[in-house]
Amino acid sequence: MTTPPPPPTKIGAILFPGFQLLDLCGPLDVLNILSGQRPLSLSLLAATLDPVSTQHHLHDAQGSRFSERLVPTHTFAEPPSDLEVLLIPGGTGARKEENIDDVVRFLRGYYPKLRYCLTVCTGSAILAKSGVLDGRRATSNKKAFSWVSINLICLFVLLFLPSSMIGMFD
């Protein structure tokens, strides 16, 4: 019998303007608790080191000033070299190309190094845009399924699953 590899310890997560707060903070809260019991590291990646806001065009249209800003630790240009897991949140902001262009380019280059790439909700659309899902089975949030499947250029096969959170494993 071969010994299974140790569980991953080097976690990354993606920030982009208009990301969905809970998509990111739900999974990270679980890992926050685990990291009080065993050594883990977290890197938060964004286009620049400026704080990234959840504000998006629907808030703007309402005149709402209701957003939270999270501080990145790394840029896409200078990421840690040894991330094992990457989490990609969804969010209304993902519906504007300019918010996720940098993310898509980063994923295209970094994806092959990862052990696991996890997406939440429309985060699957961002990953799909990078092309790494081409020819693979994947899914997304049922409520956003039409947008995800119609708007993607890549040719992956979308299947319904009951949960809006999916993991895609190499």
Add this chain to the structure above:
Amino acid sequence: MTTPPPPPTKIGAILFPGFQLLDLCGPLDVLNILSGQRPLSLSLLAATLDPVSTQHHLHDAQGSRFSERLVPTHTFAEPPSDLEVLLIPGGTGARKEENIDDVVRFLRGYYPKLRYCLTVCTGSAILAKSGVLDGRRATSNKKAFSWVSINLICLFVLLFLPSSMIGMFD
């Protein structure tokens, strides 16, 4: 019949070192969505305008670098004057006095202005320390109930409730 007052629109939330990410981001994500449908404002209050980290002593003991930093919009010294709702998260960081001393002082002065003050988990202990719950019925997360009830100076009555999230209404 009298017309009920309009629902509140000016929301505040408290940040302190070692706050529990989900305690804050769960409720705020719901309001983020609502704020795309009607005008709402959010203020994030902390001791200074420096980003506030979820890192706490259990992470430090493990050698984990696993935390998120949120950016405040106001200090306790210069808060908005017209907040209607205030959310107080819990968190392992709340177990160190130096992390919450400023919060407690702020609550003591600001609480009478609020329409609603909501606490999650051990956020109830922070509110209780301010004294505004003295002589009132209150509760907390069952798992942290002993710590909350033993360590508080004030004389409020704690009761078990099934949920770890409670609202305290004037």
